[in-house]
């Protein structure tokens with residue numbers, strides 16, 4: 001267990017009747033942000049429920065700030081901001097009552113920040129939480145996650161159903177949060193733009209398995225489509241060839257563009273174009289191919 005790790009999951013596994021998440025191994029260092037992507041039902045919310053202790057793992061361990069999560073729950077929760085479905089159970093309360101209840105548990109609750117965010121996101125605190133629209137509930141949860149000045153934010157689809165203007169504000173507020181010393185963010189999202197603009201690392205879940213986890217810069221550097229006129233035998237068998245389309249021109253998908261370029265050079269071939277992958281394409285690749293190498297028509 002390293003003390004620079006803010007989040008550390010070791011072999012975390014959770015099984016339901018028809019779905020198993022994990023084993024998941026994942027770490028996040030102080031000062032960094034991680035975006036978790038994946039199709040519907042891939043296990044993102046299950047992972048978050050485990051992180052916030054709504055669910056307990058069948059196997060494996062979760063550490064926050066170097067401490068075993070379950071053993072030091074109230075202590076580390078002071079340092080973590082959550083946004084997911086935690087407030088739902090208190091739907092009968094108004095936003096003001098909820099804020100008063102939540103602030104009681106957090107000595108670092110910043111009431112000025114709370115009032116500022118209410119104005120910024122146009123929230124009427126007299127409204128009952130249960131009667132708020134889906135987007136308003138998301139905004140309220142987002143505000144609650146930030147007001148006790150946590151070092152780690154765990155956000156499960158914070159902008160789902162939120163209007164464009166508020167999404168923009170959320171992004172600005174998360175950028176400002178990450179500018180703070182040593183702050184960390186883990187965000188599950190279908191909004192690729194959030195991963196692009198906010199995250200240092202990307203993780204992709206599919207059918208409960210963590211199929212990809214890497215630095216975003218390394219992804220942009222290494223993953224690409226190479227356009228070629230023909231495919232040498234050695235490329236077909238190359239470990240960094242992930243997919244070959246039989247379109248015109250032929251395209252090779254790789255997770256190591258340099259290795260494939262070198263191999264092509266050995267065969268006296270040069271790609272006519274190298275097109276870096278987008279994060280959408282990365283997610284699509286894992287959702288469609290389950291990490292198997294294949295050739296497609």
Ligand SMILES: Nc1ncnc2c1ncn2[C@@H]1O[C@H](COP(=O)(O)OP(=O)(O)OP(=O)(O)O)[C@@H](O)[C@H]1O
Nearest residue numbers: 016017018019038039040041042043044045046047
């Ligand atoms: N309490 C539960 N009991 C049984 N199955 C569950 C339970 N919670 C989640 N699941 C199953 O676990 C799988 C993963 O669900 P989860 O909500 O984690 O996916 P997700 O990636 O967050 O999906 P989405 O993008 O749609 O929010 C689904 O098949 C779901 O039916």
